[in-house]
Amino acid sequence: MPRPLKNKLPPLSQxxxxxxxxxxxxxxxxxxxxxxxxxxxGITQKLISDYETGRVRLNAEMIIRLSQALEVSSDTILGISPVEDASPVSLKISQRMRKIESLPPFDQKALLKTIDNALKGAGMDSSNSSGE
Structure with missing residues (x-):
């Protein structure tokens, strides 16, 4: 069993x-x-939920696995490095974008043209052409 520290540790800056x-x-x-x-x-959804809500503390291996899966540094997950903030993307939109990217180029172009027309009809100008 570890011995208690004689001196108190200084508080973390954050x-x-x-x-x-x-x-x-x-x-x-x-x-x-x-x-x-x-x-x-390679773990359960319940464990992810427990990590996110703070019910379970992360061990070193899980910090590494999460940082690799999420493509951020371990320091960022731990809150040591500044937050790598990107504009939040809707989960539904992100999932649909992945599906669109898996379509053949011809189908992608047709779908993007449909989206551009819908945006134009809603009074929003699409800044990217559907040819990308």
Missing amino acids: EDIDIGENITRYRKQKGLTQVQLAAQI
Whole structure:
């Protein structure tokens, strides 16, 4: 059993570190559900939920696995490095974009043209052409 420290450790500079919130933020930025992230790492969705809500503490291996799956540094997940903030993307939109990217180029072009027309009809100008 470890001995108690005689001297108190200095407080961390960031008192509001919430590792669970960081996991949730980067999981959603990647457009992943808890189930998808869990499958990618090889654990259960319940465990992902427990990490995100702070019910379970991360061990070193899980920090590494999450940082690799979410493509952010371990320091970012732990709240040591500044938050790598990207504009949040809707999970539904992100999932649909992945499906569109898996279509053949001809089908992608046709679908993007349909989306461009819908946006134009809604009074929103599409800045990218459907030919990309």
